[in-house]
Amino acid sequence: MSRKLPTVADLRALKGKKQLSMLRYFTIEEAAAAETAGVDIASVPPEILFDPRYREVAPSIFSMTGQTHTQCGTPLDYLRWCNDAVERGADAIYCSGSMQTVEMLAREYIPVVGHVGLVPARATWTGGFRAVGKTAADALRLFDEVKAYENAGAIAIELEVVPEEVATEISKRVKILVWSMGAGAGCDAQYLFSNDILGYTEGHVPRHAKVYRDFQAEYDRLQNERIAAFQEFVADVETGAFPQDEQLVKMPENELDAFRNQLETRP
Incomplete structure (x- = not known):
């Protein structure tokens, strides 16, 4: 049975009802494998998502992409880039910018995805590469940040390396979609990188990752x-x-x- 490409409304309707699968992958071949395997959501580098072959091999995967906002020039330049990405097949945009930037994109009806918890590009602000939200005060700050994304108009946030109890409590108290990377099953989707799943990560393999195949040996x-x-x-x-x-x-x-x-x- 063939699947249809889900809309933002479709994903919102599933909140609290079903765990979705989510991947970050890096090649057309991995995209094709994800489609055949039934993966629901993907984070895709622009050069892959914009490849003319991408929607041929992954027609039903809700696919987001992004570009660091500081690399695009002015906020207007960033808005133009995001508009172009949507025109070229992106279903949502991962935004690394401020809440003002999120609001700017959302006002133009661009589906925006934020990032909360251990955000690698902002890890110095949260104490480095470690779990975030292990105290009540830190957990409340996470909740407030998720609510800020919700109020700014984002459709979803990636919640990374947060205690599962905290993630569960946050997810059930917000309308925004919460996609877990190492934050437990109380969220709306489970997110892993293909290189971790396939065993070809160089260097440290994150604690939250699970290796299913040893592609590095192959x-x-x-x-x-x-x-x-x-x-x-x-x-x-x-x-x-x-x-x-x-x-x-x-x-x-x-x-x-x-x-x-x-x-x-x-x-």
Whole structure:
């Protein structure tokens, strides 16, 4: 049975009723696999989402993308970029800017997604790369920030590395969609990165991640096979084993004789 691309209204109607699956992926191949697997929501780099092939392989995944607001110039430049992204197939925009920026986009009916909790780009403000909201005071600040996003017009927020009890209490007290990355099942979606799921993350694997396959071992095997194939090619060239007749085009003997004879008459 084919799925249809969900709208913002569809996702809002599911709040509190169903856990959705959400991925961050990085290639067209991963997008195609996510579509076949039935993933609901995706965070996609612009260069992938804007690829003409993207909606061919992922027609029913609610797909958001983003660009750091400071890289786009003025707020008007950022608004233009977001409008262009929606025109090119984005279902929502991940916004790293201020509440004023969120409000600006929401006023233009651009679906906006915010980020609360451990936000890597703002980790210095919350004490580095660690859980956020482990005290009552910190948890209340998280709640206030989620409400601020809701009041600014955002459709959803990613809630990252927050105690599950806090995330659950927040999610059931707000209308905005709450997408969990390491914040427990009391939210509206569960969010992981494809590289963590597939086991090819370089360096530290986050605590909240779960590895389902060891693609790194397969990538290493393929690299070794690649090297071996290139080495065999080099050896064949050096020994004369390549090229052989099956890799070559032959000239009819009579044409070859005629060619050689005419060469003899050339200065």
